[in-house]
Structures are given as C-alpha cells and as structure tokens.
Amino acid sequence: MDSVGDTLQRLRETFSAGRTRPAEFRVTQLEGLGRFLRDNQQLLQEALARDLRKMEVTLALKNLHTWMKDEPATKNLLMQLSSTFIRKEPFGLVLIIAPWNYPLNLSLVPLVGALAAGNCVVLKPSEISTSTEKVLTEVLPQYLDQSCFAVMLGGPEETGQLLEHKFDYIFFTGSPRVGRIVMTAAAKHLTPVTLELGGKNPCYVDDNCDPETVANRVAFFRYFNTGQTCVAPDYVLCSPEMQERLLPALQSTIARFFGEDPRSSPNLGRIINDKHFQRLQGLLGCGRVAIGGQSDQRDRYIAPTVLVDVQETEPVMQEEIFGPILPIVNVRSLDEAIDFINRREKPLALYAFSKSNKVVNKMLDRTSSGTFGGNDGFTYLTLPSLPLGGVGNSGMGRYHGKFSFNTFSHHRACLLSPPGLEKLNDIRYPPYPDWKQRLVRWSLGPQSCTLL
C-alpha cells in the first residue's frame, strides 16, 4: 500500500476502534487545537489566532456535551412505550480541503467541527499559501492525536489522487470549478460533501442612500484582504444618478483608508501570486477606470480600483474578481437589479443598501443567496449563531458554531421499543378489519405517515 493508503488505513482503524467517540477524547483534541493557537501566536497571525480560539474552539468546548446529546423526537400513541431520538454520530474519516485566501481560518474552523463531532480527519491545506501550509504540517500534528489526524500536502495532482480514496465525508472550500471535480470524485463512493464555493456577489445601492456611508461600508468589505474574500461585494448595481454621487464618496473613502498613495499603505496587501496578478491586470482593461487602476507586477500591487461603463459581457462581469477591483453596473430600478441578479447563478453573498426597509426586504424576498447583508457587508461571519454556506453554484451545506458540529455528524433516526408487551403490537399485524384500520389511524395521529 502507498503511504497515503497507509495513513488512511491507520485513521480508519482508530475510528473503527471507537477512539474518537467519547466526549473526553473530543475535548482533548479541541483543547490541543486551542493550545496550538495559543502557543504559536508568533507563527500565526495573532489576531486571527485570538479570534479563532475565542469564536470556535471555546464555543465547541463549552457546548460539546449539549451538542452530543440525543435529540428527543415526538411520538404518536402507538409508540408511547418506545423511546425515539436523533443520535448525532460521527461519519468516520473526513477529508477537509482548504483554499489559500484565509488559509488558517478555512482549515481550522472546519477542523473544530470535524473533531467535535468525533471524526478522524485528513486536512489538505492549499499548496499556494506555503507558509501556513508549513505550520499546519509541522506544528499542528504535535497538538493532536496523530492516530486520528493527518495533514496531507499537494496541489491539483496530489489532491486528485487523494480523492480516489474513499472518505466518509468531504468538506471542500474553493472555487466552483474545483468543487465540481471534488463532487464528481465523491460521487464514485457516494460520499456526502459540503462545498463552500465562490462566485460573483452583487451589491445593490438604492437611490435612497447616504453615499458616504455606503462608500465606507462597500469599500471596507471590497478591499478587505485586498479583495481576496469569497463573500466580498463583487460588483455594484445602481442607477447612473447614484453612481455620480457614489464615485466622489468612494474616492475620498479610499484616500482616507489607504492614503493618497495606497501602495505604501500598511493596510493594503498584495495579490497572492503572479497568475492571479496577471488575471486581475487583464480585468483592469474592462469598462473605464474611474478610481485607481494602477498596478505593478514587481510586487503584485493593484490599487483599489473602481470601474464604470462596464458591459455585462466583459470578463470582469463573467468571472469572480477576487481582487481589489469594483465594477459598477447601471440599472434603472430595483426590479431591474433583481432581474439582473436572478438571471445569474445564485451567489454566495448578496448585499443591499437603502434607507428604506421596504427596498432591502424586497431584495431579500425576491432573490436567493448563501448569505445576505442589508446595509452591511460580511459582518455576519463573526457570529457563530449564523451559518456560512452557499446555494446552487455557490455551494451546498453550511458550517460555523453548532452548524459545523451538525455538518460533520450523521443524524441517525432511532426508535427503541420494549422487547416485551407484544400484545400491544397486535393492531399492526394483519388481518385488517375496519375497526383495526380506524384504531391504527387514530393512534398514529393526523400528522403520521400511514405506511403501516
């Protein structure tokens, strides 16, 4: 057997032996993950490590016993002496595949859920974010039980080979293109998947808005992490009149956030690699540059940019931008904006800005997306009480907080009946005279399925 096969075999044996199931074992793993973040703050981004520990590991440790409890299910008259409940059991061997843009967060937050749910885990970080990949490979395993956890490295080819093996659950974060590859590979083994994908997130700006406020909020969320965020507003939809008011506001917001020379700002990062830089530089040629537009290949710098006069057919409106470029597309009304959005794939995130609740609610009611922000950006990500997940082309499944635990748990329907008292079961069995049928229907209650 190859070394990947050996590792998977080892993890499977651990799972089959039931090691990962007791709450105490899960607590030890989660505490190990917490210690990893605490001990390695120098290595990891400090703020990120602090947030993660607070938001996800602590939450899981605090709630683990409650989350693990069997959930009672309602019964009908026939089952009064039985117990009915939902058992959350681990799937078994889970594969987590992460992207590069938040390489730590998008590896560890799913990992918290997978470990809390009692699974064995193979983590495949992105080969592009090499520094994080190194820490996750060299340091993280020291904090976890290596009989139930392994990190595997590689790019498309190695991940393709890994996907040939059977897993009991695959949690993938990345592009819709690779999402299809992962789902196709999973289908061979009928392995369930969560796909956390990307796409183009619309941002509607109503005429009834304060342009300065909108400019602050849109610019903050668009240029955060240099635009390399899956839930960032990808393009603005607004009237030509609103565009005229928004442009000067965006100009002054960008200058305030990043200074007159954004290149020297400590608050603006760089594009991850040359390939993405060249792709983004190509997009700068779409429409007309209204703000920014400067770039420098030597340090993969692209200025915070706003494009106007953009056509729907241009590349910048065809692909996820994933960089500090914000196109504005003109629409004449809210209805036209809704039609524009609904003609496209369902996005991961959708944003609507208006002083009118009616406008925001109409956008919410008439569209579909993984997440929705009214007069705000992706602040909802900071709340573990809200799930993160796409719909349609932006993915399937959800996680964060308790949603992660549920994602990585199989919900097993259980009914335990007393072994005796067989007389009571008589009404189930044939023959079925009328009085028996009536009695069964009555005892099952109006909401029951009458298969029996």
Ligand code: NAD
């Ligand atoms: P990607 O799809 O290129 O890569 C993601 C992972 O898949 C990496 O680990 C990579 O090694 C692996 N991979 C790449 N090609 C593969 C192949 N042919 N076969 C098997 N595995 C392969 O994505 P990326 O460039 O790392 O990340 C950017 C994308 O991720 C964007 O589309 C973004 O919107 C999305 N994203 C989504 C979320 C979310 O929560 N929904 C979060 C972050 C990023």
